[in-house]
Amino acid sequence: MSLEVWAEKYRPTRLDEIINQKHVVARVRVFVEERNIPHMLFAGPPGTGKTTLALCIARELYGDQWRQNILETNASDERGIDVIRGKIKDFARTMALGGAEYRIVVLDEADALTAEAQQALRRTMETYSSTVRFILICNYSSKIIPPIQSRTAVFRFKALSEADVREFIQRIVKGEKLKIEEKAVEAIIYLCEGDLRRAANLLQAASALGAKITESMVYEVASQARPDDVKRMLENAYKGKFKDAREILHRMLLSQGLAGEDVVREIHRQIYGLNLPEEAKVRLVEALGEYEFRISEGADSMIQLEAFLAQLAAYGGKALK
Amino acid sequence: MWTVKYKPKRLAEVVDQAEAKEKLLRWLEEWKPGGKAALLYGPPGNGKTCTVEALAEEKGLDLLQTNASDVRSEEKIERFLGRSVKEASLLGTRGKLILIDEVDGLEASADRGGVRAILRIIRESAFPVILTANDPWDRRLYEIRDLCELIEFKKVPIRDVVKRLEYICRSEGVKADPKLLHAIAEKNRGDLRGAILDLETIAQGRKQLTPEDLEALGKREQETDIFEALRTVFKARSALSAKLSISNVDMDPGEIFWWIAENVANEYERPEDLARAYEALARADLFRSRIIHRQNWRMQAYMVDLMTAGVSQAKKEPYRKFTRYQRPERLRFYSKTMVEREKLNQALRRIASRLHCSTRKVKTEFLPYLLYQAKKQKDFAEKLASAFNLTREEINLISSFYK
Numbered sequence: 001m002s003l004e005v006w007a008e009k010y011r012p013t014r015l016d017e018i019i020n021q022k023h024v025v026a027r028v029r030v031f032v033e034e035r036n037i038p039h040m041l042f043a044g045p046p047g048t049g050k051t052t053l054a055l056c057i058a059r060e061l062y063g064d065q066w067r068q069n070i071l072e073t074n075a076s077d078e079r080g081i082d083v084i085r086g087k088i089k090d091f092a093r094t095m096a097l098g099g100a101e102y103r104i105v106v107l108d109e110a111d112a113l114t115a116e117a118q119q120a121l122r123r124t125m126e127t128y129s130s131t132v133r134f135i136l137i138c139n140y141s142s143k144i145i146p147p148i149q150s151r152t153a154v155f156r157f158k159a160l161s162e163a164d165v166r167e168f169i170q171r172i173v174k175g176e177k178l179k180i181e182e183k184a185v186e187a188i189i190y191l192c193e194g195d196l197r198r199a200a201n202l203l204q205a206a207s208a209l210g211a212k213i214t215e216s217m218v219y220e221v222a223s224q225a226r227p228d229d230v231k232r233m234l235e236n237a238y239k240g241k242f243k244d245a246r247e248i249l250h251r252m253l254l255s256q257g258l259a260g261e262d263v264v265r266e267i268h269r270q271i272y273g274l275n276l277p278e279e280a281k282v283r284l285v286e287a288l289g290e291y292e293f294r295i296s297e298g299a300d301s302m303i304q305l306e307a308f309l310a311q312l313a314a315y316g317g318k319a320l321k
Numbered sequence: 322m323w324t325v326k327y328k329p330k331r332l333a334e335v336v337d338q339a340e341a342k343e344k345l346l347r348w349l350e351e352w353k354p355g356g357k358a359a360l361l362y363g364p365p366g367n368g369k370t371c372t373v374e375a376l377a378e379e380k381g382l383d384l385l386q387t388n389a390s391d392v393r394s395e396e397k398i399e400r401f402l403g404r405s406v407k408e409a410s411l412l413g414t415r416g417k418l419i420l421i422d423e424v425d426g427l428e429a430s431a432d433r434g435g436v437r438a439i440l441r442i443i444r445e446s447a448f449p450v451i452l453t454a455n456d457p458w459d460r461r462l463y464e465i466r467d468l469c470e471l472i473e474f475k476k477v478p479i480r481d482v483v484k485r486l487e488y489i490c491r492s493e494g495v496k497a498d499p500k501l502l503h504a505i506a507e508k509n510r511g512d513l514r515g516a517i518l519d520l521e522t523i524a525q526g527r528k529q530l531t532p533e534d535l536e537a538l539g540k541r542e543q544e545t546d547i548f549e550a551l552r553t554v555f556k557a558r559s560a561l562s563a564k565l566s567i568s569n570v571d572m573d574p575g576e577i578f579w580w581i582a583e584n585v586a587n588e589y590e591r592p593e594d595l596a597r598a599y600e601a602l603a604r605a606d607l608f609r610s611r612i613i614h615r616q617n618w619r620m621q622a623y624m625v626d627l628m629t630a631g632v633s634q635a636k637k638e639p640y641r642k643f644t645r646y647q648r649p650e651r652l653r654f655y656s657k658t659m660v661e662r663e664k665l666n667q668a669l670r671r672i673a674s675r676l677h678c679s680t681r682k683v684k685t686e687f688l689p690y691l692l693y694q695a696k697k698q699k700d701f702a703e704k705l706a707s708a709f710n711l712t713r714e715e716i717n718l719i720s721s722f723y724k
Binding site: 002003004005007008011046051055072074076077108109197198201202204205208209221224225226240242243246250254255256257258259262291294297298299300302303304306307309310311313314316317 | 582586587592593595596598599600602603606607609610613614650651654658662670673674675676677678679680681682684685686687689690691692693694697698701704705707708722723
């Protein structure tokens with residue numbers, strides 16, 4: 001039996017299977033029924049159904065031929081707007097299959113584009129608007145320049161509630177005929193923070209540990225599969241073991257190839273848990289903000305984060321005296 | 322030192338230069354007091370000095386030698402050579418040969434009057450005088466040139482350099498790849514001495530040499546320079562000398578940046594010093610990004626100043642200690658894993674397109690769980706491979722990067 005990733009296997013394929021987001025789905029359904037969709041912008045937290053909705057729209061519009069009529073691009077993987085533009089150009093040149101008037105371009109993680117790249121994208125959207133509809137996807141719509149926002153129908157995806165996540169977990173449990181204790185379900189709900197992708201991944205990994213999934217299995221997966229590198233890094237820096245902290249940072253950025261922004265975000269979440277004077281925490285947050293801003297402007301995330309760790313080590317040195 | 326050990330003892334052992342040797346011998350035979358001196362010229366390391374030494378040995382002459390490392394003011398030259406050029410050898414029976422090496426190395430001020438002294442020695446010497454120079458057309462030498470017979474020493478052809486290196490390898494019991502010897506010869510462009518030096522450096526304590534070793538040599542030279550610069554940046558009190566320290570380093574400032582960043586944590590111990598130093602580096606990095614994004618190369622000057630002077634001024638006091646500096650991990654990592662990372666990326670892309678997300682999401686959201694399962698379930702890795710169309714190599718690659 002071949003392996004399936006549950007997050008993908010249980011990804012909804014029809015509009016009415018989408019977990020919550022009722023306000024969005026209702027409006028989209030109207031467009032789909034009229035077979036005339038505008039350019040759209042989906043904004044919202046990760047794992048709440050943005051990409052899924054885009055794929056559902058394609059299925060509803062093109063039926064079996066949906067794959068041929070959708071171009072999925074990802075701004076965080078395509079280096080530079082030129083690559084994206086080239087792909088879109090090639091894609092827009094050929095007619096839609098199945099008699100549709102237009103095809104769909106999904107541009108995921110659009111907030112990874114710089115403001116300049118977005119300006120270029122805006123022209124691309126105008127050039128091909130007769131044959132292509134764009135669905136832009138991002139976490140924060142504020143990162144999308146106003147001219148693009150004004151040319152798209154903006155849909156905001158809500159953070160999902162506990163009940164929403166539970167519904168999704170139950171679908172998988174039923175589909176896979178899993179045995180799971182209630183405490184384990186609660187643990188997944190707590191750990192996934194409203195992110196259905198993460199919920200599915202946690203559940204699948206925990207199921208590898210035994211016939212019946214328990215709360216402790218879920219926590220074991222959470223701590224083992226994602227060892228808290230950021231936490232260990234911060235603790236090392238704080239205790240003055242700067243070089244150890246730096247080594248962890250290097251592993252994350254170099255060999256695991258994580259994005260600097262992802263590391264920054266995780267640090268931000270953890271600063272308040274550090275054993276530092278309250279005032280120092282605030283100053284560190286401010287420093288972190290400065291480093292993140294520089295990174296977003298094109299500075300090198302490794303050196304900027306090392307500078308942050310060095311500052312933390314200096315604060316730690318004072319606090320421990 | 323092999324350059325000494327394998328120095329020719331007789332004229333015939335000097336590599337090439339047949340024409341020059343013949344001319345030199347004829348000049349010596351015909352030489353009478355008051356006659357012309359011989360000026361041997363040509364690029365470094367092709368046997369000028371060796372030839373004179375071999376000649377003296379072969380003819381049983383005492384060699385009186387002075388070279389660029391001695392100060393050659395008029396007074397010193399007179400003191401060293403002045404009397405001896407007029408007297409017979411102390412041992413009485415043997416003749417003498419005077420060698421004034423590297424005459425184009427005379428310095429205008431320190432060797433003041435040096436030219437005048439040399440001219441007098443040539444005119445008055447009771448013994449034959451030989452001069453050597455790389456560039457006989459040097460302005461300072463025009464008077465001397467008139468009193469000399471010019472004998473050219475040519476570059477040593479590559480095949481002859483290689484032959485000599487092979488001979489040395491055989492004598493030393495070192496096995497060397499012919500390609501390496503050829504590369505050494507090419508690198509030294511007809512400089513046999515330089516080639517032998519390089520060979521010895523590479524062969525230090527080893528019996529088997531491959532072409533890759535040459536690379537190590539280039540790096541080693543570069544690395545001594547960068548180590549010197551790092552020492553200055555970290556120890557200097559003066560901002561200017563820190564800034565100037567990197568001017569001798571044959572390396573892109575962007576690369577030097579990472580050398581400084583890597584080693585500052587080895588040098589600076591006080592957390593406040595380190596924090597200030599890193600902030601200087603982080604600000605240098607801002608200028609670097611301005612260079613790249615706006616193609617404004619003028620900004621490079623500020624990047625360099627911040628990463629050198631800025632880092633040097635971050636310390637309260639210089640650290641009195643010896644620090645071992647190391648090659649930046651980042652550069653090591655990138656050069657070591659270039660091919661693997663490309664393959665890895667292709668594999669990640671395939672996974673990403675199946676999961677309708679970016680490779681970034683694959684790395685942060687999927688891999689941790691998938692690899693965890695692979696650790697827990699025996700056949701999971703194989704299932705994973707077949708599900709995403711990955712080869713065994715790709716699976717291994719992924720798990721090695723994300724362990």
